[in-house]
Amino acid sequence: MSIVVTGATGKLGRHVVEQLLEKVPAEQITAVVRDKAKAADLAARGVKLAVADYNAPETFDGLFAAGDRILLISGNEFDKGRPRQHQVVIDAAKAAGVALLAYTSAPGTLTAALADDHRATEEALLASGLPYTLLRNGWYHENYTEQLAPVLEHGAVVQAAGEGRVSSAARADYAAAAAAVLTGEGHENKTYELGGDEAWSFAEYAAELSRQTGREIAYNAVPVETYQGILTGAGLPGLFATILAGVDASIEKGELVVSGGDLSRLAGRPTTPLSEAITAALKG
Secondary structure, three states, X not given: OOEEEOOOXXXXXXXXXXXXXXXXXXXXXXXXEOOHHHHHHHHHOOOEEEEOEOOEHHHHOOOOOOOOEEEEOXXXXXXXXXXXXXXXXXXXXXXXXXXXXXXXXXXXXXXXXXXXXXXXXXXHHHHHOOOEEEEXXXXXXXHHHOOHHHHHHHOEEEEOOOOOEEOOEOHHHHHHHHHHHHHXXXXXXXXXXXXXXXXXXXXXXXXXXXXXXXXXXXXXXXXXXHHHHHHHXXXXXXXXXXXXXXXXXXXXXXXXXXXXXXXXXXXXXXXXXXXXXXXXXXXX
């Protein structure tokens, strides 16, 4: 049996491979990458590498084998038709007769446009008849803590989420859940709604930033259209800016509060507090 991770050199993929290396021998792990050079460190540790690209279906021919457990990490090329990209992996997995295909999706409560590609992929996966696990990942702390420079420069957290709350968690938390599913038993045909143990508001986020930096960081809530303009002004492509602004509208409606504790149960530990992620980001 091999455990195969697509997008293995991405931000989430690397965490997943690290967590798997703590659970199984390296030779049981295959990292699917577009650029072998970016995975040289993984190869040096004994992880097998396979070069494939969602945009080139033939590169997945024969990549999987019967009995494999696959983690399909959703693509990040929003402009290239992600459901079509994901279908390439689903088709290859079905042809091989894999034992499990786990997919990193979005919370079932999310109605923002971001969720559309995930719902389409979920439908394709269920239609394939493959044993599946839906890992409906909530929002990542790093979506915010990796973008601290403008916040600290301007002394303000600017979002279009009103007083909405977010059950975010660290990428490492979601990776731990994925590793548990890929190495454990009894996860076939299950859907897990994954989010952090504690939901927080952007006012609380700004207050925590203020506490840790010793500076006054305000929270400025703006309309969705204004936020979208700020994002495009900062150089984000229009489509991506629209998607992110739409997520904020969903946050204001409470759609990224994920309760139920699936994430900490799968990870086998409490999720990382937002305050710890802020501390790590400020040190970095």
